[in-house]
Amino acid sequence: MFGDPEGDSVALRGEEEQLGDGTLAARIRNALASYRPLVGVDGVEMRFHNTTLYNSIFRFDDEMIINTHVYGFQGAHAPSLHLRRLSAGDLFETYSESFESVWNLAKPATF
Known part of the structure; x- marks a missing residue:
């Protein structure tokens, strides 16, 4: 899932990161x-969302990398968290639920 390059949220995030007009898109x-090359491949679905970009989530089965977004800083200069699904604690599930909520609001990606 990607931020919609035509969406207001991507434009605002680019402005907040001082990237220049249209750079993040x-x-x-x-x-x-x-x-x-993955467009049309069975089992692959890509979507665009237009929600506030609080973080980037990269999930790999029971592990995630969360790139936090810090106001005024480019993503490459913000901290990342490495999370693993464990039987104790709910941080992994919190981010999973957040992703699923946005996924359900997102539209199929067209590009």
Whole structure:
């Protein structure tokens, strides 16, 4: 799932990170170029969302990398958390539920 490069939330985040007009949207489009070969592959679904960009979530089965977003800083300069699903604690589940909520609001990606 990607921030919608045409959406208001991506534009606002780019402004907050002082990237310059359209830079974050261009970065998203650049990343999408790498995923283009997966369009139409069974079992692969990509979506765009237009929610506030609080963090980036990269999930791999029972592990996640959470790149936190810090106001005024580019994502590459913000801290990342490495989470594992454990029987104790609920931080992993909190981020999983957040992702699922946004996924359900997102629309199919077209590019």
